Amino acid sequence: MERMANSYFKEIFTKDPTLSPDEVLDCIAPKVNAEMNDSLCKSYSDEEISNALFQIGPLKAPGCGGLPARFFQRNWALLKAEFNTAVREFFVSGIMAEGVNDTTIVLIPKVPHPKDLKDFRPISLCNVIYKIVSKCMVNRLRPVLTELISENQSAFIPGRLITDNSIIAFECLHHIQSSKTNAVDLCAYKLDLSKAYDRVDWSFLEKALVKWGFSELWISRVMACLSSVKYSVKFNGKLMEAFSPLRGLRQGDPLSPFLFLFVADALSALLNKAARDDGLQGITICRGAPEITHLLFADDSLLFFQATQQHALLVKGVLNTFAAATRQLINPSKCSILFSSQCSAQVIQELKLTLVISQEAIEPKYLGLPVPEGRMHKGNFESTQERLRKILVDWSEQYMSSGSKEILIKAVAQAIPAYVMSIFRLPDSVCDDITRMIRQYWWGVENGKKKMAWMSWEKVRLPKSMGGLGFRDTRAFNQALLTKQAWRLLDRPDSLCERLIKAKYYPSGQLLDTVFPGNDSEVWKGILHGLELLKKGVIWRVGASTKIRTWRDPWLPRPHSFRPISPKGNCRFNWVSDFLDGNGAWRLDRLGKFFWPMDVDLIMKIRTSPRQRDDFLSWYPEKSGCFTVRSAYKLVMRDLNTAVANGASSTVPEGNRSAWNLVWKAAVPQKMKIHARDASQGPWPPRNAKSADTYRPVPPASSVGWRRKTHSMLFNIPISRWWCSRIHRRRYHP
Numbered sequence: 001m002e003r004m005a006n007s008y009f010k011e012i013f014t015k016d017p018t019l020s021p022d023e024v025l026d027c028i029a030p031k032v033n034a035e036m037n038d039s040l041c042k043s044y045s046d047e048e049i050s051n052a053l054f055q056i057g058p059l060k061a062p063g064c065g066g067l068p069a070r071f072f073q074r075n076w077a078l079l080k081a082e083f084n085t086a087v088r089e090f091f092v093s094g095i096m097a098e099g100v101n102d103t104t105i106v107l108i109p110k111v112p113h114p115k116d117l118k119d120f121r122p123i124s125l126c127n128v129i130y131k132i133v134s135k136c137m138v139n140r141l142r143p144v145l146t147e148l149i150s151e152n153q154s155a156f157i158p159g160r161l162i163t164d165n166s167i168i169a170f171e172c173l174h175h176i177q178s179s180k181t182n183a184v185d186l187c188a189y190k191l192d193l194s195k196a197y198d199r200v201d202w203s204f205l206e207k208a209l210v211k212w213g214f215s216e217l218w219i220s221r222v223m224a225c226l227s228s229v230k231y232s233v234k235f236n237g238k239l240m241e242a243f244s245p246l247r248g249l250r251q252g253d254p255l256s257p258f259l260f261l262f263v264a265d266a267l268s269a270l271l272n273k274a275a276r277d278d279g280l281q282g283i284t285i286c287r288g289a290p291e292i293t294h295l296l297f298a299d300d301s302l303l304f305f306q307a308t309q310q311h312a313l314l315v316k317g318v319l320n321t322f323a324a325a326t327r328q329l330i331n332p333s334k335c336s337i338l339f340s341s342q343c344s345a346q347v348i349q350e351l352k353l354t355l356v357i358s359q360e361a362i363e364p365k366y367l368g369l370p371v372p373e374g375r376m377h378k379g380n381f382e383s384t385q386e387r388l389r390k391i392l393v394d395w396s397e398q399y400m401s402s403g404s405k406e407i408l409i410k411a412v413a414q415a416i417p418a419y420v421m422s423i424f425r426l427p428d429s430v431c432d433d434i435t436r437m438i439r440q441y442w443w444g445v446e447n448g449k450k451k452m453a454w455m456s457w458e459k460v461r462l463p464k465s466m467g468g469l470g471f472r473d474t475r476a477f478n479q480a481l482l483t484k485q486a487w488r489l490l491d492r493p494d495s496l497c498e499r500l501i502k503a504k505y506y507p508s509g510q511l512l513d514t515v516f517p518g519n520d521s522e523v524w525k526g527i528l529h530g531l532e533l534l535k536k537g538v539i540w541r542v543g544a545s546t547k548i549r550t551w552r553d554p555w556l557p558r559p560h561s562f563r564p565i566s567p568k569g570n571c572r573f574n575w576v577s578d579f580l581d582g583n584g585a586w587r588l589d590r591l592g593k594f595f596w597p598m599d600v601d602l603i604m605k606i607r608t609s610p611r612q613r614d615d616f617l618s619w620y621p622e623k624s625g626c627f628t629v630r631s632a633y634k635l636v637m638r639d640l641n642t643a644v645a646n647g648a649s650s651t652v653p654e655g656n657r658s659a660w661n662l663v664w665k666a667a668v669p670q671k672m673k674i675h676a677r678d679a680s681q682g683p684w685p686p687r688n689a690k691s692a693d694t695y696r697p698v699p700p701a702s703s704v705g706w707r708r709k710t711h712s713m714l715f716n717i718p719i720s721r722w723w724c725s726r727i728h729r730r731r732y733h734p
Contacts (some may be wrong), residue, residue, distance in 0.1 A: 006233050006240040008117045009105060012198050013231065013245030021204045021325035025211050027269035032213035036144045040218045044136055049087050050080065052135035056128065063127035064102045064232070072128055087133055094220050096228035100130050102242070103250060105233045122198065124231075124250035134225065134255040141258055148212065149261050150268040151496045155298040156257050163485065164497040165297050166367050166423055167523050171500060172292055172304055173362065174372065174521035175285040176340045185307035185343040186283055187351065189315065190362055192334035196299035197256060198248040200263055201327040202226055208262050225255060247327065257298060263326055264296050270318045271303070280314045281306050289503035290496060297367055307343050312354040332356045336363055369423055372522040381420060381430045388416045388434060392441045403670025405442060406469060413438055414472050421474075422481040425526040431474040438471070454678075464664050467680065473637060480632035482530030486511070487627040489527070490538070490617050501527075512538065513552060536560070537621050537635050540576075542606050544584065545614035548576040556602045562620070566596040576615075584608045 058070035072079055090096060107120035114120055126134070145157050154165040176186050193199075202223065209219045229250065233240040249256035271294050274280040282293030283304040295302045305311045323330055336359040339348050352360065362371050370380040395408060417434055420426070426434075435457065442460070444451045462468025489498045489511055505524060506514040512535060516528065539562045540548045540555040548555050554562030555576060571594045573579060579590050585608060591600050618625035621635050663676055 005107070005117060005235045006243075009122060009231065009233055010243050012195060013243075013248045021207060023321055024204075024266050024270060024325040025207055027273045028208060028211040028266060029269075030211065030213035031148050032144070032215075036147075037213075037215040037218065039144070040140050041215055044088060044091060046080070046084055048136055048139065049084050049132060050076065052132045052139060053083075053128075055135055055139075056131050061106075061123075061125050063125045063130070064099075064104055065127050067128065069128050069131070083129065083132065086129065087136065090133055090224075091136075091221060094217075094224050096130075096224055100127060100133075101225070101228040102127065102230045102232070103252075104239065105231055107233075107235070118195075122233075122251065124252035126250065126253055130225075131254060134253055137221065137225070138254050138258055145258070145261065149265050150272070150296075152268050152292075152294055153261060153264060153296040155296070156261060159492065160495075161488075162297060162367055163422055164488075164495065165295050166369055167485070167497050167527075168292065168500055169295055169302055169366055170369075170372055170423075170523045171285060171504070171521055172283050173338065174523070175283065176338060177373065178519070179340060185347060186340045187305065187307040187343070188283075188338045188362060189303040189305070189355065189357075190336045190338075190366075191301040191303060191319070192331045193299050193301070194329040194331040194334075196328060197251055197260060199327050199329060200249045200260065201247050201325075204326050205259060205263060208266060212262065222255070222259065225253075260298060263328075264299065264301075266326065267301065267318075267322045268294065268296060270322055274314050274318050278314055280311060280318075285500065286504045286507075288507055289500050292500070300367060302366070307339055307347055307351060309347075309350055309354065312351045316355055333358070335359070336361060338362045369420060372424075376424060376427070376522045378427055378429050381417075381424075381426060384417050384420050385430065385433055385437075388413060389437055391416070392437055396441060396445060401669075401671040402674045406670065406674065409438055409442065409471060413441070414474075414477075417474070418477070418481065421478040422484065423526060424522060425482060425529045426474070426478050428475070431478065434474050442471075465660050467660060467677065469674065469677070472633070473640075476636045476640070477633055479529055479533050479636055480629050482526045483533045483632045484530070484627060484629055485527050486530040486534045487538075487619070490534075491627070533632060533636055537619055537632065539618055539620045541616050541618045541625070542576055542580075542608055543612045543615040546575050546577040547615040550574055550576050550578070555606075556599065557605060557620075558602055559620075564595060564599045566594065566599050569594065579603075580608060584612065 053069065053076065054073055056069040056073075058073060059068050062068045072083070086097065086100075090100075104125040105122045106125060107117075108123050109119060110121050111119050142156075142158060146159060149157055154160040154162060173188060176188055179186075205226075206219060206223055209222065226249075230242045230244055232242045249260055271280065275282065275291070275293050280293060282291045284291045292304050294304065303315060305315055319330060322328065332355075335355070335357050337352065337355065337357050338361055339351075348360065352358065364371060365383075370376075370383070372380070392413060395405075400408070417426070439453065439457050439460075440450050443453045457471075459467070460469050461471040461473055464470045488495075489501060492498055493502075501524070502511075505516050505520075511531070516524075520528070535554075538554060539557070540553050542548065542555060550571075550573060551564065551568045553576075556562055556564060558565075573590065573594065579587050581587050586604060586606075588600075591603055595603065619627040619631065621631040622628055663673055666673060
């Protein structure tokens with residue numbers, strides 16, 4: 001088995017004879033200019049090298065040296081001079097020191113019960129000093145990628161998110177599935193490349209970088225990082241014989257994902273050339289929408305084209321050319337295709353034979369998200385619920401304190417559905433199930449029966465400053481995440497995602513004040529849910545342009561409405577810029593004539609200047625004006641939390657949050673803080689109270705006494721006074 005594993009990976013990383021890549025390279029246009037090359041090749045400062053080290057996860061798996069990054073981070077004051085010299089020496093000479101690039105390959109199962117070596121994912125464990133070199137190069141390369149890589153690629157590019165790709169893909173799939181009267185048949189082709197990173201041909205990558213316009217110095221440093229590698233496969237805890245690869249990018253090298261973008265962009269260039277010169281037609285979901293022929297997320301590819309034999313042959317030719325030049329291997333057994341409903345059985349069969357595909361449906365998931373098939377229902381989110389259920393069951397079998405439970409719920413359990421919630425509005429039943437599972441885990445199970453919940457979950461999920469534990473409300477968090485998608489449509493109007501959404505849903509209007517059509521996709525329904533919250537917090541900032549409508553747009557610093565309360569009357573000045581003079585100052589004569597005094601007072605607080613930038617949208621709940629999911633969640637929970645807190649039997653006076661802050665900041669175990677918090681909520685249950693049926697709460701007449709005793713116990717006994725004392729705070733919270 002050991003020899004088999006070693007020979008298997010030797011074969012993968014051994015170079016195959018390649019065909020001439022000229023046809024692919026001819027499609028690549030030079031984009032790297034002299035300024036970009038200068039920024040990439042200038043000498044590295046001490047600060048850049050230090051930043052690269054501290055960007056590495058402290059406890060990420062160490063390489064052959066056996067020391068994680070934390071060791072070097074904690075001893076950086078002693079090591080930085082030697083490290084800085086070694087890193088700069090590589091960038092000057094282009095020669096990697098012996099042993100620096102030695103790499104251990106560990107095998108991570110890709111499936112629950114692997115039966116073959118192909119069921120394992122080879123992860124490369126690199127030495128920390130090499131990761132510093134690689135991170136330095138990545139930090140230089142990342143800022144220029146936006147101008148180099150096609151907009152169809154959304155992985156690892158600053159300003160682009162995986163959700164952008166998902167939104168476009170689901171809109172296109174919705175168009176294919178729902179359109180009954182298309183003039184032409186359409187299809188979506190999910191492409192799978194077998195071990196895409198491991199098969200990257202170095203010679204092709206080098207020629208592609210030259211064609212892009214990178215300098216010889218930068219390319220030589222990249223190739224030095226690749227060619228100096230020595231692999232040792234770790235099998236059953238034992239290192240096999242080391243060998244030198246002839247191709248492949250390491251999964252574990254910080255530079256690898258960014259280099260693969262240039263390989264994947266070659267496929268994008270080929271498809272664009274086929275669309276431009278050979279008549280390959282993609283999908284246009286509506287009039288004015290950009291034509292989509294393909295979407296890429298690293299090595300994940302989704303192609304759209306007309307369901308005809310001619311287009312299938314064009315796509316097959318492009319893929320064969322790409323595979324031959326880059327030595328990528330298409331895996332037909334994992335490829336799939338989806339046809340529009342009116343496509344005939346004969347056409348479907350012909351295209352499946354041409355493309356060598358057996359699976360006639362897109363996989364249930366795309367980029368980890370459930371693929372909508374009509375209306376989303378509870379079953380679409382079963383995998384997310386099952387994943388959460390499994391992890392909570394595993395935790396329930398272990399004894400954990402309340403402090404440990406709190407951390408696990410916040411850091412893991414409530415984060416599991418977050419990715420799905422960032423695209424789709426979860427059905428209420430799914431949100432209730434998620435909350436119920438987390439609630440049951442928090443209160444615990446005894447002898448197979450859930451324990452009694454001694455207070456409502458509405459009080460438990462209050463912020464800590466209001467006497468709760470700060471658990472997130474599932475529905476509110478779902479809406480806050482969806483609000484981010486609506487905000488991105490406003491904040492990035494030139495992105496491919498925004499252009500497609502605008503063309504379909506508000507071609508001649510604005511996102512904030514348009515009545516939208518009824519033929520909505522599930523993705524758009526989620527964005528609309530977030531848009532409801534966005535309208536409560538977005539505000540225009542007055543600048544030097546004429547974008548703000550006086551009576552319709554939110555621009556006054558008045559919470560909730562952000563609009564003038566003065567009636568429009570016969571005012572003919574419909575733009576805020578009409579109330580500014582040539583120097584950018586407010587015209588008091590016009591303001592006094594058309595606005596009430598309370599509006600004038602607010603308007604005069606808005607600073608203006610002729611040198612200001614154009615009018616722009618801002619997020620009012622944040623001082624910086626930049627949207628955050630955290631502030632959106634606080635906004636949606638604001639009124640609800642106030643109502644719950646006012647009805648709670650908290651011993652801390654309303655509005656006095658400093659006492660709670662002292663409790664949560666006390667230098668004691670977290671479980672003791674939670675215990676103190678529970679004690680403040682009212683009378684403790686008797687020992688024999690095992691359920692709601694056996695426990696009867698204290699009558700209201702005597703509950704006042706309990707509250708006084710609880711308040712005395714929490715804030716007046718010596719240990720409580722010690723927590724809140726100045727001596728304690730100086731000792732533990734300097």
